[in-house]
Amino acid sequence: MKRLLELIVLFVLAPLCARCLNLSLNDDVLGLIVFKAAVEDPKQNLATWDEDDDSPCNWTGVQCSPRSKRVVELNLDGFSLSGRLGRGLFQLEFLQRLSLSKNNLSGNLSPNFARVDNLQVIDLSGNNLSGTVPDDFFRQCGSLRVVSLANNKFDGKIPDSLSSCGSLIAVNLSSNQFSGPLPSGVLSLSGLRSLDLSDNALVGEIPKVIENLYNLRTLNLRKNQFSSQIPDGIGSCLLLRSIDLSENSFSGNLPQTMQKLVLCSDLILSRNLFEGNIPEWIGEMKSLETLDFSGNNFTGHIPTTMGNLQYLKVLNLSSNAFTDSFPESAMKCQNLLALDISHNFIMGNLPAIGSLAKLQFLNLSGNSFVGPIPETIGDLKALSVLDLSRNRLNESIPKAIGGAVSLMELKLDENFLGGELPSSIGHCSFLTTLFTSHNNLTGPIPAELAKLSYLRNVDLSFNNLNGTLPKQLSNLPNLLLFNISHNDLKGELPGGVFFNTISPSSVAGNPSLCGSVVNKSCPSVLPKPIVLDPNSTSDSISSSLPPSTNLRRNRNILSISALVAIGAAAFIIIGIILITILNSRVQPPTSSLSAAALALSIGDDFSHSSSPDANSGKLVVLSGELDFSAGAHALLNKDCELGCGGFGAVYHTVLRDGHSVAIKKLTVSSLVKSQEDFEREVRKFGNVRHQNLVTLEGYYWTPSLQLLIYEYVSGGSLYGLLHEALDDNVLPWNERFNIILGTAKGLAHLHQSNTIHYNIKSSNILIDCNGQPKVGDYGLARLLPMLDRYVLSSKIQSALGYMAPEFACRTVKITEKCDMYAFGILILEIVTGKRPVEYMEDDVAVLCDMVRVAVDEGRAEECIDSKLRGNFPAAEAVPVLKLGLICTSHVPSNRPEMREMVKILEMIKCPSELQELG
Template sequence: MEVFLVCLFSLLLVKVSSVNPSLNDDVLGLIVFKADIQDPKGKLTSWNEDDESACGGSWVGVKCNPRSNRVVEINLNGFSLSGRIGRGLQRLQFLRRLYLANNNLTGNIAPNIAIIDNLRVLDLSKNNLSGVVPDDFFRQCGSMRVVSLAGNMFSGNIPSSLGSCSAIATIDLSFNQFSGSVPKEVWTLSGLRSLDLSDNLLEGDIPQDVTALKNLRSINLARNSFSGKIPNGFGSCLLLRSIDFGDNSFTGGLPIDLKGLVLCGYFSLRGNAFSGDVPEWIGEMKGLQTLDLSMNRFSGLVPNSLGNLWSLKRLNLSANGFTGNLPESMANCTNLLALDVSQNLMSGDLPSWIFRSDLEKVLVAENRMSGSLKNPLYSFTEVAVQSLQVLDFSHNAFSGEITSGVSGLSSLRVLNLSYNSLSGHIPATIGDLKTCSSLDLSYNKLNGSIPWEICGAGSLKELILENNFLVGEIPTSIENCSALTTLILSKNRLSGSIPATVAKLSNLQTVDLSFNNLIGILPKQLANLPNLLTFNLSHNNLRGELPAGGFFNTISPSSVSGNPFLCGSAVNKKCPTKLPKPIVLNPNITTDPDQSSLSPTMGRKRNILSISALIAIGAAAVIVIGVISITVLNLRVRSTTSRSPVALAFSAGDEFSRSPTTDANSGKLVMFSGEPDFSSGAHALLNKDCELGRGGFGAVYQTVLGDGRSVAIKKLTVSSLVKSQEDFEREVKKLGKVRHQNLVELEGYYWTSSLQLLIYEFVSRGSLYKHLHEGSGENFLSWNERFNVILGTAKALAHLHHSNIIHYNIKSTNVLIDSYGEPKVGDFGLARLLPMLDRYVLSSKIQSALGYMAPEFACKTVKITEKCDVYGFGVLVLEIVTGKRPVEYMEDDVVVLCDMVRGALDEGRVEECIDERLQGKFPVEEVIPVIKLGLVCTSQVPSNRPDMGEVVTILELIRCPSEGQEELLN
């Protein structure tokens, strides 16, 4: 293979040189490089092989040395290039800087890029490069200063030859699948300033001697499987400003020499197994702005020396075993913005400095904190804390009352005081929290009524007052909470009726009013709430009939149980029938003057016979109309069939004895580019032996054209499609103009009144469904391949929506994989071929997409928009990550994928949902955000789902969260 590539490269050079023998090495190398890649946006059209030099200023992305007139820099970042990196770049012997980041380049890394003489910067980050980096890749890298292979799919060991890059200053190999231990030579690079190996599968210990790294400014080993203890040598790297060893398996305590790192601003050890006390010398690292020791096994008291960290902005000590209280010395940390000490064993009163600082976020949840909240909360009236945005004191033992001083928290967005022992009334001033979106006071001992002013600001989205001793009625002012999505007032002593104003809260999703003393009839307007997911009314004294329509048609019986006077199907109790008053006709009175001589008896018989006759006539009319309709349809079908021999020929499964005719009745065949080549006859278009599959819009066949090119033919189901040729051609031509690298290209169509065909490009590797659910070893998708499918599908849908096209039928069988592993979305926009976008017709057409359909298909009051595609995409994301079908039927149960994953996430075991075939070979910090994104996309409320353009941006940030890197060229 190597010999073949060398010969091919030589032939290309000879060919280009023969065309223009005056080309210099730079032009020759760049033209050969360009020949190996695809440039869908035409960014490189200015690269002209007829130019004598690439240094005239017109070659995009190329910079030259003005003295030597030779290329010294190539910067093609973000050009959307695909294909492979060929050998053409080897001709550029004066090249100093090569930037190819943020593209779609694939294949193995070119073996000789790194040996270009004097190459100083190599940036291949954020592509789809894969394979093993050869061990001798860096064997001639004496001039190399910056190398970044981040955000690709490289595997295997980090090449040991990297240690020979004696002048290197920046190494970034993050977000790959490198495994094994780090070569010992890397730890001896004395000129190294930045080392980022995060988000790989690396393991092993860090060598005990790392003193050679004296110039190191930043080191990131996060999200790997490193183990052992941190050696003492890092303390000699006095220039270190950022250390991230998070999410590994490090053990032991903190080495004492770290106290000398006075310039260090970021220090994270989160998610390891460090233990013991945090030493007092931590206060000597006076440059710290972020200290994250969360999710370890630290114990003992929080060190008093933290008060010496005057620059500290973020402190996270959560999920450890700290005891005691927060030291008063931390009042000196005047720059502190975020404090998280939740999930520890801390106790005692809250320190007063919390409410005198500029803190924006305070979490002390799930500790043993106690004491009265009265004093610190009362002080708000005097201090008026302007900065606090999140305050979580939940799951502690606080007592006392919530005073009117709570209104001093003027910037608060989240207030969670649940699971404490608070008593007294809810103050009316709580309605002055103008920015508060979440208020949780559940599981306390609060009494009194719900204040009328509770929705004063109208910003509340969550109001949770469950399990208290609240009395009185639900205030009608609840309608002022216009943004409310969650209302939980269960397990109180509320009385009165449910106010009709609740029905004005159109954003409501979750309502729980159970276990109260509510009475009266349910407001019928509740049936108009469009976004309801749950509405629990159980164990009250409500009566009458349940609202008809909407959510209440399918309400769970458990949600209305314990109300003995409720009636309706949900409680299996018939409501009293309200019969209309009977119409009584006086037989002695008639409105027909000509019938005045008839007897009363005759009049009654005449009326009865008239009604019977009307019924009989109506039934007969219906039968006659039905017979006439069926006869006309049969005649039309026979007429159409008799005058369209090609339509007969195209019937799937028929044996053909002739090629299609060319008369006016034989149909119209159109190809959007080039002339149609069906030299083998029209019968070759549809061959039942080559059927690929069937869907809601018809069957698909693979066909080889006369020129040897494979295409896919979709034979549309004629029923329910537009009958007008003009309408059909107009819509198909619109779809034919839609072009994107992640969309299956529509190449042409065929029309007769009884047969319509769509001609698509053939995508070789089949559907995503096959790879996920029917895949053998060779079809199995790695995590990076799955992420690439998710991102490509998102880009395709974003492009469709930008073109004002809704897909309507997102599912794994409609996502195909090409020979390069790129996803291509098919069957887009076919709903345009329906005469009208009726929900019933759409649902019947895409009924095979069970589990992907957005809930608004079942709700006539909600408009069908692009957010339907977002919902289907979200289900597809979860299917790709878990390897499970959207709906799976067990022996005695039905498992809905969205519900299963959402439940697992709530219970903290979401990693159990990830496809077991990945065998842990995935970056958790990438997979979990993708799962959460999928769940957001499957929100029951369309407005809560992001746009596909936003989804693309989020996915790109998940793959490459750090946009900045240090570049040292001197």
């Protein structure tokens, strides 16, 4: 520290006294150490920067000239640095490339950057820099070739001084808050090859001097407020490869000069106010790979010259006012990957799309197509999304649909389709969405649907489907929506957690359906009567006997029933006595549990055991000394039930010494046959202790009944605090953050102990009296090694929305990354205050999808729980939200580890005291 202070003093005084003292200072070491002193380096990426070194050339991120040994490049991209840009960088007089992107640097820009004469590249993108860019920032920029200030918080006008940088070849000021008109001088930089001003608030017209940018390759003005017409001068930019003018207010027709841009591969003009016809000369732009004119006011027919665009991969003409039929010539574009002409007024039959072998996305919805779905649909082996909804298609769904083996989304709703839903749909093994509502489909729901393990959203409502529902549907592990309302289906709904809790609106309008969901009991199947003499009929026996004999016969039958009942009762009593005796012999001396009292409290579970070993029980205490001699009657009393989860019900009781415990009665007991296996696994996760984990204090074993004895956590579950609390008892942000962090610490400790939780959800996060989270229900999956993932997932399917996608894939190993996915969903639930899956009348909202769209559109803060009423630090909440999304990646290897999550969360945390003072 002393050395550092000396260097800082020298840095300040050196210009005044260096000559008189004739000091030999290394300006590069001095400048970089002063820069380091002004920033925070949480990951210690700058640890090699030592002020005692004579040269910085071996420091991380630093490159020197081999001749002069002076610093020529500083690259600290993604180093997680925070703080301000200090004066030290101005000391690097030979610096040519400066890249500090993807950090958390803040504050304003200093005009002193312009004093670094040799600087060629400035990249400060992806930080939190703010304020206006000084007018004289670019006054002395003779060597500057590349400047990127993207993804910051700069506002005000783009400085006119930028036009004085004659050597510039690339300018990126995107994703800021720049406003005002575009300086015409910027469009006079004839050497410019790339100009990106997207996602700002720029207004006015594009200056006509754009014709001077004859070296321009990329022009991106997306998401601003530009208006008027595109100037004719754009046709002079003959080297343009990519044009994106989307999400502005451009109007009028396309300038004819654009047909000269024969090298252009991407032309994106979506969401503007363009009108008129698409000109036939569009076919002359033969290099086009992406053509997006969606969301405008184009009218007339789609030009036949589209067929000339042999390199075209993406064609999006949706949400316009095109009429007539779709040109068959467009089927010549055999490199098409995506075709979207939805929401127009196009008529006629569907085009013969079978020739588009590479097509992956096809959306023709919201038009007036008529006739059948062509059989050639089965030739599209790469097609993943097919949307033909809201047309006038008729006839039946072709069996050839099963040939589209890559389909993930199939939407045929709101047509006039008839016939049966083809069983060949079972060949589309990747299908996640199936919508065929509002048609005239008949026949049964094919059992082959149960093969589609990825299915999430199914809507077959408003048809004429009949028959019973296939029972195999209960095995589908990922269902979020299954709407079969307003059909003619009958019989009992399939079993399983999903169908037992399905929304009544999803099954309404089927008078012959039965079950608890529709509040209609199903007719019971009565057993056949017992025939005592198989060689005689009951009529012959009764007719050959006098009335008194018949009476004696009935009495004999009743006597037999009574004897059976008496024998069963005796067996139960003997079993209870045996349990008492055996428990007194095998019970560990540290336990004072009365086996008889426990037996009485759980009566039926013992009395129905068919195993002779069921009469012996074993209590093991893992933590302290438990005394059950009083209060045992309440162990499994319904009045003391706290809740019921995928693995069993939980009860609360207070022991004689005042100690509260929670007891879980496992519902999977019939699947756990080995006492040795049970005790080995329970002891493993019973030895895992952490302040953020619910402590397992003991267990009780019989082959037919297993109990787990936990510490009692009095504050309730996180689910209750988030979704059931009154409006005046909203969970504040600081407590939410601490719950996220504490949960991460508990799970990190589990993973370090080689234990996968397997069932993370808000109802399994308990809150103690100090507001600290405690993770419960961990390790229970280890009790069921004989179950495959499909059976196991059905046991925990109450965790709907938390389950990682790989649960549905038989060949993928279940790892800690599954916990990471569920933890990511939990983060989103805590930050947004919304459930992972929200059911509505005719739709379902998936939280992670909703948040991902909002973040991609720059609306992350809109996702924060509205109950907080703005009382949260965006600098914490938004990064935490994005962190949750990272954890929900569909690729397991892209999810971080839990111990990394703890470190990241600790870095995100801002001092709450400073927030309160501010």
